Amino acid sequence: MQPALYAVIMAGGSGTRFWPASRRSRPKQFLAVAGQQPMLTATRERLGALVPDERVLVVAGEHQADLVREALPGLPPENLLLEPCARNTLPCVALAAAEIQRRDPDSVQAVLPADHVIAPVAAFQSSLQAAAQVALEEQRLVTFGIKPTFPATGYGYIEVGEPLEQRADWKVHEVARFVEKPGEQRAREYQASGRFLWNSGMFVWRSADIAAALAEHAPQTWEALRDASGDGLAAAYDSVASEPIDVGVMERAERRAVIPVDYGWSDVGAWTAVADVVPADDQGNHLVGGGMLEALSAKDNIVWSDGGKLTALIGVEGLVVVRAGDAVLVCPRERAQQIKQLVERLPEDWR
Amino acid sequence: MQPALYAVIMAGGSGTRFWPASRRSRPKQFLAVAGQQPMLTATRERLGALVPDERVLVVAGEHQADLVREALPGLPPENLLLEPCARNTLPCVALAAAEIQRRDPDSVQAVLPADHVIAPVAAFQSSLQAAAQVALEEQRLVTFGIKPTFPATGYGYIEVGEPLEQRADWKVHEVARFVEKPGEQRAREYQASGRFLWNSGMFVWRSADIAAALAEHAPQTWEALRDASGDGLAAAYDSVASEPIDVGVMERAERRAVIPVDYGWSDVGAWTAVADVVPADDQGNHLVGGGMLEALSAKDNIVWSDGGKLTALIGVEGLVVVRAGDAVLVCPRERAQQIKQLVERLPEDWR
Numbered sequence: 001m002q003p004a005l006y007a008v009i010m011a012g013g014s015g016t017r018f019w020p021a022s023r024r025s026r027p028k029q030f031l032a033v034a035g036q037q038p039m040l041t042a043t044r045e046r047l048g049a050l051v052p053d054e055r056v057l058v059v060a061g062e063h064q065a066d067l068v069r070e071a072l073p074g075l076p077p078e079n080l081l082l083e084p085c086a087r088n089t090l091p092c093v094a095l096a097a098a099e100i101q102r103r104d105p106d107s108v109q110a111v112l113p114a115d116h117v118i119a120p121v122a123a124f125q126s127s128l129q130a131a132a133q134v135a136l137e138e139q140r141l142v143t144f145g146i147k148p149t150f151p152a153t154g155y156g157y158i159e160v161g162e163p164l165e166q167r168a169d170w171k172v173h174e175v176a177r178f179v180e181k182p183g184e185q186r187a188r189e190y191q192a193s194g195r196f197l198w199n200s201g202m203f204v205w206r207s208a209d210i211a212a213a214l215a216e217h218a219p220q221t222w223e224a225l226r227d228a229s230g231d232g233l234a235a236a237y238d239s240v241a242s243e244p245i246d247v248g249v250m251e252r253a254e255r256r257a258v259i260p261v262d263y264g265w266s267d268v269g270a271w272t273a274v275a276d277v278v279p280a281d282d283q284g285n286h287l288v289g290g291g292m293l294e295a296l297s298a299k300d301n302i303v304w305s306d307g308g309k310l311t312a313l314i315g316v317e318g319l320v321v322v323r324a325g326d327a328v329l330v331c332p333r334e335r336a337q338q339i340k341q342l343v344e345r346l347p348e349d350w351r
Numbered sequence: 352m353q354p355a356l357y358a359v360i361m362a363g364g365s366g367t368r369f370w371p372a373s374r375r376s377r378p379k380q381f382l383a384v385a386g387q388q389p390m391l392t393a394t395r396e397r398l399g400a401l402v403p404d405e406r407v408l409v410v411a412g413e414h415q416a417d418l419v420r421e422a423l424p425g426l427p428p429e430n431l432l433l434e435p436c437a438r439n440t441l442p443c444v445a446l447a448a449a450e451i452q453r454r455d456p457d458s459v460q461a462v463l464p465a466d467h468v469i470a471p472v473a474a475f476q477s478s479l480q481a482a483a484q485v486a487l488e489e490q491r492l493v494t495f496g497i498k499p500t501f502p503a504t505g506y507g508y509i510e511v512g513e514p515l516e517q518r519a520d521w522k523v524h525e526v527a528r529f530v531e532k533p534g535e536q537r538a539r540e541y542q543a544s545g546r547f548l549w550n551s552g553m554f555v556w557r558s559a560d561i562a563a564a565l566a567e568h569a570p571q572t573w574e575a576l577r578d579a580s581g582d583g584l585a586a587a588y589d590s591v592a593s594e595p596i597d598v599g600v601m602e603r604a605e606r607r608a609v610i611p612v613d614y615g616w617s618d619v620g621a622w623t624a625v626a627d628v629v630p631a632d633d634q635g636n637h638l639v640g641g642g643m644l645e646a647l648s649a650k651d652n653i654v655w656s657d658g659g660k661l662t663a664l665i666g667v668e669g670l671v672v673v674r675a676g677d678a679v680l681v682c683p684r685e686r687a688q689q690i691k692q693l694v695e696r697l698p699e700d701w702r
Contacts, residue, residue: 294697297689310679313681313682314682314683338648346645346663350661
């Protein structure tokens with residue numbers, strides 16, 4: 001019998017880059033920043049029939065439980081794993097790995113961020129199936145590498161190693177190394193070399209292999225979280241280090257593989273990225289959020305308008321204009337990185 | 352005994368230039384566009400003790416009755432005159448003149464638009480008293496002329512005639528003629544000549560004199576409105592011509608006077624005018640509407656933010672940014688005249 005494929009959706013993120021649409025109380029994975037559905041909903045939908053509801057696990061913060069239930073009404077209650085506090089992705093992966101280990105130690109898992117945009121779905125599912133085969137048969141920790149379309153300084157990179165094999169449409173390679181976000185010069189070199197891929201932050205592995213890797217490379221966290229529950233979990237989370245799974249495990253592990261993929265992928269890291277994932281109208285304006293836009297000689301703007309609300313633009317170009325709840329933001333696209341700075345100046349209630 | 356001074360506040364205007372803060376259902380005189388109070392409230396306040404409540408009459412549209420009561424809770428109910436439909440200022444003046452004629456035929460009236468900003472109050476009141484003296488003693492229709500500060504094409508002008516006399520601090524002149532809004536070239540000539548003043552649209556006259564002038568120059572309207580009430584008033588308004596008092600009476604009347612005034616005056620004709628009447632913060636941003644503004648490297652913007660709401664600007668300059676009710680507007684200051692055009696494209700509900 002083919003081992004079961006589980007999905008672990010990491011939905012615990014927070015962030016201010018989509019302020020004011022995203023607030024501390026509703027970060028972007030719970031918003032339709034990149035389409036008609038909250039990103040978490042779209043992430044689950046993208047798995048389709050490949051992973052039935054009973055094998056979808058969602059990890060989120062305790063205060064996000066209602067938001068997860070709202071976005072995924074079909075999620076079995078026992079599949080929602082709540083973190084007492086945020087500790088980056090390594091403890092999140094460990095928490096889910098421990099749970100799946102208890103339920104089905106022979107399974108394979110796909111670990112997916114809740115806030116990525118990927119299309120087309122068929123290509124994504126095909127790559128996932130290929131990765132599951134590699135994980136199962138080769139007992140490798142498999143990751144997906146995105147072919148860089150520009151010299152990004154905001155992503156980590158994976159240097160591609162020796163070719164391993166071909167799985168359906170997908171080439172599989174050794175991982176030479178994981179590298180942290182580079183500077184501009186190095187990012188240009190990486191892109192030019194053809195040997196570097198963006199680290200997508202998506203992983204596929206056998207449950208037994210990630211458990212073993214955690215035990216080897218992050219023994220304190222694994223020990224602390226493996227059997228913790230209830231009050232014990234809160235104490236355990238308090239004690240563990242905050243660390244990304246990439247740094248804590250992937251950089252150190254031995255049996256790894258990367259599948260280069262060239263489908264549409266974006267982590268929609270800021271308002272500006274909406275232009276890459278949401279089609280423009282005939283004036284080049286990108287509208288999200290469910291509201292209306294009336295534009296008069298206004299082009300290349302990114303507009304979030306809450307459902308039922310109207311945004312009217314006259315003669316402006318290249319702006320991010322967000323009307324969300326009780327706040328409005330107006331900012332040139334090229335200055336969107338300053339939103340964080342602005343939010344830090346605001347009183348707590350507005351964040 | 353000194354004749355009583357009445358005030359007629361014309362509050363029936365409508366308009367889209369302050370959209371989306373002003374809507375068809377709440378035009379600018381009912382909004383705090385230029386300060387802390389609705390403009391109608393400020394207009395009444397500016398009269399101070401010069402005109403007690405029982406002698407303040409407000410003319411507005413039937414659908415605006417509640418807005419007037421909200422802005423002026425002290426207004427005696429019988430002093431609210433409701434027009435069944437909008438017919439410009441001549442019928443409005445006639446309706447009020449007929450009412451005052453019945454109450455106190457020996458009185459003097461000041462007729463004032465509800466949506467002007469004037470400061471300082473002491474100078475305004477002093478000019479009003481001077482005008483009342485001229486109206487009373489000379490039996491002239493008195494108007495106020497504003498010294499042009501730029502070659503405006505948006506105002507009518509008054510050509511100043513022979514000097515008549517001095518009243519306290521105020522010089523009084525004959526009116527040579529009223530002229531309609533000029534083109535740019537002519538506006539420059541007017542300003543350079545020193546003989547032309549902006550027509551402020553404020554008037555002072557004896558009740559007997561305006562009644563006589565209406566009977567002479569607008570006999571059909573005067574006949575129709577003089578004794579009309581109830582259903583008769585609706586029929587009368589249906590029948591009368593829509594005409595400004597300037598054109599229908601002032602241009603034609605014989606005994607006229609103009610008092611040049613140099614106090615701060617603005618009809619706040621558009622969002623851009625807010626910059627002239629509302630002080631800027633230290634980044635040059637003008638905030639109205641009762642909400643909050645957080646500006647990061649953003650300057651010279653005009654911002655309306657509803658009470659309790661936040662507008663955040665990053666790195667933008669010279670914009671009008673309005674968040675009012677269910678709509679947001681973003682528009683460079685120099686294109687604010689296109690708001691009208693945009694509003695015309697909107698579905699009825701949004702106007």
